[in-house]
Amino acid sequence: MSALVVLAVDDEPRALADVQRLLERSPRVERVDTAGGGREALSRLVSGHYDALLLDVRMPEIEGLELARLLRRFDDPPEVVFLTGHAEAAVEAFEVEAMDFLVKPVSRERLDAALARIEAARARSGTGSAQASGATGVVALDNPGAEGKRLVRLDRISRIDADGDYAQIHSEDGDFVLRASLAQLEEDWGGAGFARVHRAHLVNLNHAIELRSQPNGTAVIELRDGSRVPVARRSVAALRRRLKG
Amino acid sequence: MSASDHDSARASLAPVSAHFVNNVLAVTASYIEDDPDRAREVLAELGQFLSYRLREQPDRVDVADELAHTAAYLRLQQARFPDRLALELPPVAALATIGPVAPLAIQRPVSEALDRRLRELPGPCSVVLRPAPAGLALELRGGEAPPQRLDITLMEGVPA
Numbered sequence: 001m002s003a004l005v006v007l008a009v010d011d012e013p014r015a016l017a018d019v020q021r022l023l024e025r026s027p028r029v030e031r032v033d034t035a036g037g038g039r040e041a042l043s044r045l046v047s048g049h050y051d052a053l054l055l056d057v058r059m060p061e062i063e064g065l066e067l068a069r070l071l072r073r074f075d076d077p078p079e080v081v082f083l084t085g086h087a088e089a090a091v092e093a094f095e096v097e098a099m100d101f102l103v104k105p106v107s108r109e110r111l112d113a114a115l116a117r118i119e120a121a122r123a124r125s126g127t128g129s130a131q132a133s134g135a136t137g138v139v140a141l142d143n144p145g146a147e148g149k150r151l152v153r154l155d156r157i158s159r160i161d162a163d164g165d166y167a168q169i170h171s172e173d174g175d176f177v178l179r180a181s182l183a184q185l186e187e188d189w190g191g192a193g194f195a196r197v198h199r200a201h202l203v204n205l206n207h208a209i210e211l212r213s214q215p216n217g218t219a220v221i222e223l224r225d226g227s228r229v230p231v232a233r234r235s236v237a238a239l240r241r242r243l244k245g
Numbered sequence: 246m247s248a249s250d251h252d253s254a255r256a257s258l259a260p261v262s263a264h265f266v267n268n269v270l271a272v273t274a275s276y277i278e279d280d281p282d283r284a285r286e287v288l289a290e291l292g293q294f295l296s297y298r299l300r301e302q303p304d305r306v307d308v309a310d311e312l313a314h315t316a317a318y319l320r321l322q323q324a325r326f327p328d329r330l331a332l333e334l335p336p337v338a339a340l341a342t343i344g345p346v347a348p349l350a351i352q353r354p355v356s357e358a359l360d361r362r363l364r365e366l367p368g369p370c371s372v373v374l375r376p377a378p379a380g381l382a383l384e385l386r387g388g389e390a391p392p393q394r395l396d397i398t399l400m401e402g403v404p405a
Contacts, residue, residue: 012325012326014271014276015271015275015325017275018271058364085263085266085268104267104268104270105270105271
């Protein structure tokens with residue numbers, strides 16, 4: 001386990017003190033620095049190296065979103081985890097790539113999960129950013145059951161079905177819609193374990209429990225939510241190799 | 246804000262902001278180890294705030310109750326931003342001539358103005374709520390920005 005150097009940023013001093021305390025007690029964290037606003041955070045980011053940036057979305061001077069955009073100019077930007085009072089209020093923040101989001105007050109368990117994901121991402125890419133793979137941790141999806149969008153972690157999405165210009169997304173958090181083609185999603189999310197198994201279906205292979213061959217040369221992949229997704233004949237061999245690997 | 250505005254405010258009573266409540270809970274969590282008494286105070290304040298907001302709202306409420314609700318909201322904001330916010334609130338007796346008002350007739354304009362101010366400007370801010378001829382006057386002062394004044398009309402037919 002490699003210990004992380006983390007910068008936590010929040011303009012609410014008590015909320016910042018709370019997340020700082022949790023971070024300092026985490027065995028995954030080597031050092032925690034704090035900043036009470038965007039300007040101070042930017043100054044620290046320019047002068048020091050950080051593995052992770054825990055960033056409040058709403059701040060005066062420089063909003064969290066703006067600060068995260070500025071990070072794109074860095075050679076080795078830290079992984080960004082947004083802190084927010086309400087997940088749906090932070091959707092606009094996900095125009096920028098973020099590893100995760102944490103709703104305040106932050107629970108130890110959720111913080112640990114976010115730090116574990118950061119550790120894994122840093123390990124995968126050396127000291128570089130996992131975001132270079134294009135596989136970000138969280139996406140903003142249209143919620144057909146309610147107005148607005150919902151933030152969903154990619155690792156909770158099991159499968160995506162093509163539906164005209166839209167993609168129907170099935171996740172452990174519910175079903176959502178996104179205006180995107182499967183080809184685009186395969187390109188964007190391939191690094192997170194998603195594979196095109198059929199012209200109408202993309203699946204998260206991390207959710208796969210069984211690949212069952214069919215007499216006609218096609219197959220069916222069963223996912224841990226119980227759903228069964230058809231696999232096109234031309235995709236079966238490659239999928240079998242990938243699942244074995 | 247006019248009486249008809251009050252009616253429309255009553256008709257569209259906004260749900261409690263999860264963003265606000267979660268931020269207050271984060272503040273409370275931060276006090277639990279350092280200052281448990283303060284954590285309890287913030288929780289009690291949040292309880293008062295929520296019990297007012299979550300009860301079945303009548304068409305009109307006592308102005309003293311509405312002022313107490315606004316005060317609870319402001320003290321919760323002060324808990325979030327202890328170094329930035331100073332509060333100056335009128336005594337309830339100063340509003341004795343005002344009859345019942347629509348729920349949130351005071352808290353809503355105060356929270357909209359203060360939220361905008363906190364979001365857009367860094368630095369300290371004094372929140373001053375004073376009796377005015379037609380109700381209350383809100384003033385936000387401090388920092389480099391000019392003072393911001395807002396009249397909150399609570400009595401019909403009286404010029405602000």
